[in-house]
Amino acid sequence: MIPELGHYALVLALVMALAQASLPMVGAARGTRPWMQLAKPAALAQFGFVAFAFLALMQAFATSDFSVAIVTQHSHSQQPLIYKLSGTWGNHEGSLLLWVLILTIFGALVALFGENLPPRLKARTLSVQAMISIGFILFMLFTSNPFARLNPAPLEGDELNPLLQDPGLAMHPPMLYLGYVGFSIVFSFAVAALIDGKVDAAWARWVRPWCLLSWTCLTGGIVLGSWWAYNELGWGGWWFWDPVENASFMPWLIGTALLHSALVVEKRGALKSWTILLSILTFGFSLLGTFLVRSGIITSVHAFADDPTRGVFILALLTIAIGAPLTLFALRAPTMRGGGLFAPLSREGALVMNNLLLATMCATVLLGTLYPLLLELTTGGTVSVGMPFYGATFVPLALPLLLLMAVGPFMGWKRGDVRGALQRLIAAGIAAFGAAVIAIWMKTDGPILAPLGLAAGVWLLIGTAIEFMERIHLFEGNAARIWTRARHMPRAAYGMSLAHFGLAVAIIGMTGAAAWKTEEIKVLQPGQSLSLQGYDFKLESVGGIRGDNYLADQAHFIVSADGEFIADLYPERRQYLVQPMPTTEAAIRSTPLADLYAVIGEPDGKGGWIVRVYHEPLVSWIWFGALIMVAGGLTSLSDRRYRVGAPVRAGATQVAKA
Amino acid sequence: MRRLVFLLPVLIVALLVAAFWRGLDPNRDPSALPSALVGKAAPAVDLPGLADGAPRLQLAAFKGKLVAINFFASWCVPCRAEHPYLKQVGAELGVPVIGIAWKDKTEASRAFLAELGDPYAATGADENGRTGIDFGITGVPETFLVDGAGIVRYRLAGPVTPETLKGELAPAIAEARK
Numbered sequence: 001m002i003p004e005l006g007h008y009a010l011v012l013a014l015v016m017a018l019a020q021a022s023l024p025m026v027g028a029a030r031g032t033r034p035w036m037q038l039a040k041p042a043a044l045a046q047f048g049f050v051a052f053a054f055l056a057l058m059q060a061f062a063t064s065d066f067s068v069a070i071v072t073q074h075s076h077s078q079q080p081l082i083y084k085l086s087g088t089w090g091n092h093e094g095s096l097l098l099w100v101l102i103l104t105i106f107g108a109l110v111a112l113f114g115e116n117l118p119p120r121l122k123a124r125t126l127s128v129q130a131m132i133s134i135g136f137i138l139f140m141l142f143t144s145n146p147f148a149r150l151n152p153a154p155l156e157g158d159e160l161n162p163l164l165q166d167p168g169l170a171m172h173p174p175m176l177y178l179g180y181v182g183f184s185i186v187f188s189f190a191v192a193a194l195i196d197g198k199v200d201a202a203w204a205r206w207v208r209p210w211c212l213l214s215w216t217c218l219t220g221g222i223v224l225g226s227w228w229a230y231n232e233l234g235w236g237g238w239w240f241w242d243p244v245e246n247a248s249f250m251p252w253l254i255g256t257a258l259l260h261s262a263l264v265v266e267k268r269g270a271l272k273s274w275t276i277l278l279s280i281l282t283f284g285f286s287l288l289g290t291f292l293v294r295s296g297i298i299t300s301v302h303a304f305a306d307d308p309t310r311g312v313f314i315l316a317l318l319t320i321a322i323g324a325p326l327t328l329f330a331l332r333a334p335t336m337r338g339g340g341l342f343a344p345l346s347r348e349g350a351l352v353m354n355n356l357l358l359a360t361m362c363a364t365v366l367l368g369t370l371y372p373l374l375l376e377l378t379t380g381g382t383v384s385v386g387m388p389f390y391g392a393t394f395v396p397l398a399l400p401l402l403l404l405m406a407v408g409p410f411m412g413w414k415r416g417d418v419r420g421a422l423q424r425l426i427a428a429g430i431a432a433f434g435a436a437v438i439a440i441w442m443k444t445d446g447p448i449l450a451p452l453g454l455a456a457g458v459w460l461l462i463g464t465a466i467e468f469m470e471r472i473h474l475f476e477g478n479a480a481r482i483w484t485r486a487r488h489m490p491r492a493a494y495g496m497s498l499a500h501f502g503l504a505v506a507i508i509g510m511t512g513a514a515a516w517k518t519e520e521i522k523v524l525q526p527g528q529s530l531s532l533q534g535y536d537f538k539l540e541s542v543g544g545i546r547g548d549n550y551l552a553d554q555a556h557f558i559v560s561a562d563g564e565f566i567a568d569l570y571p572e573r574r575q576y577l578v579q580p581m582p583t584t585e586a587a588i589r590s591t592p593l594a595d596l597y598a599v600i601g602e603p604d605g606k607g608g609w610i611v612r613v614y615h616e617p618l619v620s621w622i623w624f625g626a627l628i629m630v631a632g633g634l635t636s637l638s639d640r641r642y643r644v645g646a647p648v649r650a651g652a653t654q655v656a657k658a
Numbered sequence: 659m660r661r662l663v664f665l666l667p668v669l670i671v672a673l674l675v676a677a678f679w680r681g682l683d684p685n686r687d688p689s690a691l692p693s694a695l696v697g698k699a700a701p702a703v704d705l706p707g708l709a710d711g712a713p714r715l716q717l718a719a720f721k722g723k724l725v726a727i728n729f730f731a732s733w734c735v736p737c738r739a740e741h742p743y744l745k746q747v748g749a750e751l752g753v754p755v756i757g758i759a760w761k762d763k764t765e766a767s768r769a770f771l772a773e774l775g776d777p778y779a780a781t782g783a784d785e786n787g788r789t790g791i792d793f794g795i796t797g798v799p800e801t802f803l804v805d806g807a808g809i810v811r812y813r814l815a816g817p818v819t820p821e822t823l824k825g826e827l828a829p830a831i832a833e834a835r836k
Contacts, residue, residue: 277667284671297681311682319675326668333664370674377680 003068006056007147010097013049013104014137016042020107020130024123028195036123040111043126046133047108054101057146058088067153070094070146076159076578078549086170087160092294092310093146095173099290100136102177103129106185106210117206124192125185132184135317143310159549159578168228172221176248179218180286183255183279185210187325190279194328199272199336204265207279209637211262215255216633222248223626234584234599236519236614238622239510241390243298246369247289250362254282257358260351268348268413269339274355276336277329284322285362291318298373346416350408357401364393395449402456402507405500406463424470428462443516453511461504468497495636502628509621516617523608533615535596536560537569542600542609550574552585555600555609559589571600595619695810700802701792703727705782708759708767715756715782717804724834726755726827727802728778728818729790731762732770734798740817744777747818751831753803754779760798761787801827805834 020042027035060068061084064077074091075084089098107129114122140146163169189207193199225248230238239245258278264271292298295311342348368385375383406428410421422429435458436451443450469475471493472486520532529538540556557569569587576583589596594617601610695701703717717727726747730737748755757778759767764783771781784790793802796815803812812830814822 273664281667291678295678295682297678315675315678315682318678319671322671323668323675326671330661330665330668334661370677373681374677377677 002056003060003147006053009049009052010137010141013046016046016049017130017133017137020046021127021134025127028120028123036119039123039126043107043111047104050101050104054097057094057097058085061085061088066157067149069148069150072150072154072157074160075157076549077156079160080548082170083160083165089173090160090164093144096140096144097146098174098177099181100133102181103133103184106182110185121192121196124195125188128188128191129185132321135321139313139317143313159576162576162579162581162583163232166228166232168224168231172224172228175217175224176221179214179221180251182214182217183251183283183286186279187283190276191325194276194332197332199276201266201269204262208262208266211259212633212637215259216630218252218255219626219633220630222252227623231586234586236597236616241386243369244293246365247292250365251282251285253358253362254278254285257355258282261355264348264351270342270348272338273333273336276333280325280329287318287321291315343415345418347411347413350404350411353404357397361394361397364397399452399456402460406460409467424466425463428459428466431462432459447515450511450515454508457504457508457511460500464497464500464504491639492636495632498632498635499629502625502632505628506622506625509618509625512618513616513622517614519612519614521612523604524611525608532613534561537598537613539611550576553600557598559596569598571598573600590620592620695794696813698810699808700804700810703789705784705789708764708781708783715780721808722806724753724805726753727758727804728755729758729760729795729798729800731760731798732766733762736817737799740799740819741774743818743823746823748777748779751828753831757781758784758789760784760790803830803834
């Protein structure tokens, strides 16, 4: 009964979305206030119905109701409860429902907290948001009904893919979707502004918190996914340039550009049409990612539905959702009046450079992702694009961006003093040079990118710290006065410093992990050991253990260095009972300097085990850095400016913390 | 002119959509690995024999006969998996299989065949991987069908399994015999 109610709620949500998409839009054109005001109750009701449908599906998963088809396909009664619940979005249909849920959450938030938006803009924004919902609810109802029943119901289900049974991945999709789909509201604001024909500082101010919230969630989501890959896939890697990873990375790159260009619109009234374009494209890349993952058009480890009819449907959605606004953009944007002149060497100029670099980086990733497909379609050849391509194209673009990031915040609006900025950055330059020299000295035969990446990270780290200290005049006056200054500094400024600082930390981690990773593979009998980077990994024993829904071989390694005990490591090789698929659980000992990472493989049949161990320098810096970036985003979101005189009150921050 | 710049995004999207549309063709298999060699003359094979004291392996010696060329290595796990089915290619389908040990130490390849049995009509050692590159293999195992005229007729990138044996290799052999 409950699944039917869920299905019905979805149909009602569609009806609400139809009302929300049409009446307020017409009302805004005619100036009929009651029609415009209809957007608010419609958005709230739509959210209510979708939330009900989502809870109904979750209930089916929680109670292992195998009469629901996707529960049978993706759950099992012996599965731990957390993975039963996360199974709700561990499949195509359920994740689509989560997609729509987040779409309506953002609609409802704008409806609730957008009291000081101009009524026309609000009505149009919510109307556009509802149009996106219509497309996706229709997609679900026609091709991917999450509530489809099975009769007779099987007694037992097929279990969630064991690879997905990991705490990191239970949280990864909701977080990622909050970011991905969150940009939909920015998109809706942009389309509404295009229809309105007016983009001004106030518009940028209304849009920025939503953009920031989505960016923060997207950052968190990408990192959770990366963390999962590191822990679960057992190759000691954290980023593979897989098409699906790229699909989440492209909106991040363009979204980051948007975050900075909207700042220029807000402060100086320049870059308006560019910002509108970025708003459309950011969500466009989210849709592109959805298409790539769900249409089966490319091969990827992550892709979860390959059904051509679904592909055609999403392609149609993508075409309308991106094509129509871009056509509108081509018609309206040329007539938009730019404002705020600025010298090339200024804060604005630096932000334009930031945007150009980020957009080019995104184009590079897009090219690398689609090139195999385009080549196959035009010449029939097959290639795979991987690390070497991105190392040669993406990294050289990232380095100048990092250099610029330290300088930009020192530049004044309109006209900046580059010389003064560089003078104040002398300490950062010296530190960066020192880091590069140390990197070369420690490892003379390492890749050239290692010292460069490290230097760029240190440069940004110290540069950001100097900028922060100057801002609170750390070396002037007594402690009380510094404290007052620090307290009165806007949270947004703290947010920027934190986010830049976090990226610097993460870059240092990525460089170290990518350049200096070492590994050793060997067949070991219990009692034997292997050594790597001065660490001795002794395979003490291998024993069988039993989990809720799996059997596992668990190895016990004793790690020591120079005879001194360092750690016990217990990697597992799990065999899930329902899906006969072995998964690896790496055992990792993290220290700020390096991770020791051990994986146990197959037995060789003669009493030995294939053992892989990795020494991964600085990996924990990546996670720590990303955490700081997320903290930066949240800090900035809590800025007073967004609450006083701007539409977002507490709502945005509450969601972010949830 | 200025307007054209603003039209650019929508044009790029239109091109991409057209490409995606073609990519969604249900007959297209995104994981297929077509070989550029199919329909062309097979590269020359002239390798030292794998077995102790064996003569050199030369593809030219098999002229006039349909043969299968199988690239394998002792370090490759799927090669171990496909090993039992290679015998069937020779015994049941009547096509002699030539084994080429690719990027493998000769001693290790010999031990591999000693342990599992030797399903090959002839074997060669491609220690530096040069012949594998000539054939454009992406890894091991891979199997090629070369007809009597020395033309590559088919390529299987991946292990021979009961499914690929029945579903792909057998029809390809029948086709090549026509």
